[in-house]
Amino acid sequence: MRAEKLLCSHRATIREVMVCIEKNGKGTAFIVDDEGRLSGIVTDGDIRRLLLEGYGLNEPIQDYMKKDFVYASTREKAEEIQKKFNYAVRIVPIVDENGKPVDYGEYNENIHISLAQPQLSGNxxxxxxxxxxxxxxxxxxxxxxxxxxxxxxxxxxxxxxxxxxxxxxxxxxxxxxxxxxxxxxxxxxxxxxxxxxxxxxxxxxxxxxxxxxxxxxxxxxxxxxxxxxxxxxxxxxxxxxxxxxxxxxxxxxxxxxxxxxxxxxxxxxxxxxxxxxxxxxxxxxxxxxxxxxxxxxxxxxxxxxxxxxxxxxxxxxxxxxxxxxxxxxxxxxxxxxxxxxxxxxxxxxxxRIDEILKWRTEVEKMYRQAFQGIKGVILQRDDLKGRKKIAWLVSILVAEDRRDAVLKHLKETGVDARAFFIPLSEMELYSGYAEVCRVSRKISHMGINLPTTWEMDREKIQRIAELVTEAL
Ligand SMILES: Cc1ncc(COP(=O)(O)O)c(C=O)c1O
Missing domain, CATH: 3.40.640.10 (Type I PLP-dependent aspartate aminotransferase-like (Major domain))
Known part of the structure; x- marks a missing residue:
């Protein structure tokens, strides 16, 4: 049971809850009654505030714990649980039909990485x-x-x-x-x-x-x-x-x-x-x-x-x-x-256009480092003679039969990635204007565009590379 290390009895003192939080590393304790039902939540922030207000370490936690907390039931889908997170709620207990905490949902930093949020912080x-x-x-x-x-x-x-x-x-x-x-x-x-x-x-x-x-x-x-x-x-x-x-x-x-x-x-x-x-x-x-x-x-x-x-x-x-x-x-x-x-x-x-381009180049560099040595991912070429590309989105190719699985995995984790454009020649509306375009079809079916949103950093890029690799 994943929630076990977060559990504390409602008879515990502030000190005992602090120890539990310190050990579980999640910044949160789930307080349970004698039947093991969830009766409160305490975060490390709550403890800090109690101590600053002068409460002693041996005071009983049940007098101070949060009793109107956010929780989810084991019947709820992951998407529903995701909606319960906000800037203050980072861990959501998941309780069974008897109200006992069995698991928890954790806010994932990588959720909601948009494809290309603009940078508008100049003039x-x-x-x-x-x-x-x-x-x-x-x-x-x-x-x-x-x-x-x-x-x-x-x-x-x-x-x-x-x-x-x-x-x-x-x-x-x-x-x-x-x-x-x-x-x-x-x-x-x-x-x-x-x-x-x-x-x-x-x-x-x-x-x-x-x-x-x-x-x-x-x-x-x-x-x-x-x-x-x-x-x-x-x-x-x-x-x-x-x-x-x-x-x-x-x-x-x-x-x-x-x-x-x-x-x-x-x-x-x-x-x-x-x-x-x-x-x-x-x-x-x-x-x-x-x-x-x-x-x-x-x-x-x-x-x-x-x-x-x-x-x-x-x-x-x-x-x-x-x-x-x-x-x-x-x-x-x-x-x-x-x-x-x-x-x-x-x-x-x-x-600020040169500054924006410089930053985008840095983002692409971080992606190249994150994908280094990963078999099955081909990055868009940046070494073609006479050409200096810019980093618009970061474009990669993966095996055609894994492309949609990678996109699905990224989407489910909240990363807004996109498939390449469908070749014009594959659409009924335009196919009459084309011969078969072999190269374009191959590339289009393998291609994924990854986010270059303004909020990208090394950690997010590393996470995206891991997610791509997991689904290959
Ligand atoms: C290659 C290409 N040409 C033309 C356009 C059309 O630009 P807009 O969306 O501003 O009409 C786009 C836009 O996304 C594009 O990617």
Whole structure:
């Protein structure tokens, strides 16, 4: 009986309960009556308070123990018991049908590790309140230009057009390039659906291609094989923080006269050949969703060095309205504007982006150490020539037939991990646009993304590595 070492008779003195707590190492004693039924709980904090108040060690505990305590019954499920914990209740006695304590539930530090809680402790609140109090809460206000200029400069590009989210950024880029019905656009099989959906919004036909085995990014050879006379653009996606082979993709795009649009949603600050991703595309698109490296809650941005495209995107973002003549529309545009409130958060995030990335790199390093020597776990490569990946989530591969068991084990323990994206080619909605993508399917079925939430530390990471290993 696991509860045994926590039991003390209600006839015990404060001193005897202290000894029990000292020995059991759980910081708690369960006080039982002569029939062995639970009648009270005492924690080491309770004892400390009694002594500070001047009570003697030989006083009887039953006069001072907690009688209105939290407990559970053996009939309750683990999830129900978990709900009973709070900042003060760390141990919950579990009693049988006679009220006798037989076990206890213990608060597990590793429960509730979210996937990617953002870090908002810089000037985010201050700027957000400033924007709020200014009453410029829609899509006009000083933070919009500050954010656009700050983020695009950090990327190393001349112009930024902030959008309502990363999906609208992709659509805006395609629309500004005049891509539409009759055109083809090449996309990778392993990506979030936004990449292909944005192509479909334009009326163009997406053409899905397979990945490189090592980088999990779009395979430049597969992309080249997919080029036809109708191909207008290619959208490499820097998946899970890993930059694509921009050397070969840019060269291929140039040779065939294609527009190259980078999908940088998951790779803020990743580099190819010492230059940031986002600087290679004619337009590059970012997402600032809550789980991204830089976040504005929802949000996105197109960055470019092309002034004409910049101006065109600004018009299309705002219903296609002329900048010279209010309410005069020359093209069918969209409302893809970002609000000043989002931009206020983004402005503060940009101030600390290098610090955020540095910290994420540390988290990834701790994961690499924790998984060192563990057979059956393959970490995303960080040593590919010419590529400097960033730590967005921490991505691993395990055997395909154990992947779901690992995810289940993590979920049951409260760790918010995610399976890789389902390959586009495996979904009925998109499969008509793809050949069989062997590499993408293999990687997708083995892949797990682990948390990089702001609260990560070595202990939590070690625990996650243990949990993964237990389920392999
Ligand atoms: C690769 C990729 N592209 C595009 C997007 C779309 O961004 P958003 O969610 O901001 O619309 C995401 C978002 O999660 C993404 O992961």
């Amino acid at each position: 985010e609140y201050k700027y957000l309140m400033d924007a709020f109090l200014s009453t410029w809460i829609s899509s006009t206000g000083k933070y919009l230009s500050r954010f656009e200029e700050g983020f695009s400069a950090w990327c190393g590009t001349g112009y930024g057009v902030a959008t309502s989210n990363g999906t609208t950024a992709l659509h805006l880029a395609l629309a500004a390039l005049g891509i539409g019905t009759g055109d083809e656009v090449i996309v990778p099989d392993l990506t979030f659906a936004a990449t292909i959906n944005a192509v479909l919004y334009t009326g163009a036909k997406p053409v899905i291609v397979d990945l490189e085995e090592e980088s999990w990014c779009m395979d430049p050879e597969a992309a080249e094989r997919a080029v036809t006379e109708r191909t207008k653009a290619v959208i490499p996606v820097h998946i899970y923080g890993q930059p694509c082979d921009m050397g070969r993709l840019c060269e291929m795009a140039k040779r065939h006269g294609l527009y190259l649009i980078e999908d940088c949603a998951e790779a803020h600050g990743a580099e190819w050949n010492g230059k940031k991703t986002g600087t290679y595309g004619i337009i590059s698109c970012f997402s600032f969703f809550g789980n991204k490296v830089v976040t504005t809650g929802e949000g996105g941005m197109c960055v470019t060095n092309d002034k004409g495209l910049y101006e065109r995107m600004r018009i299309l973002r705002d219903h296609g309205m002329s900048k010279e003549r209010k309410y005069y529309h020359e093209v069918v545009g969209f409302n893809y504007r970002m609000t000043n409130l989002q931009a206020a958060i983004g402005t503060a995030q940009v101030e």
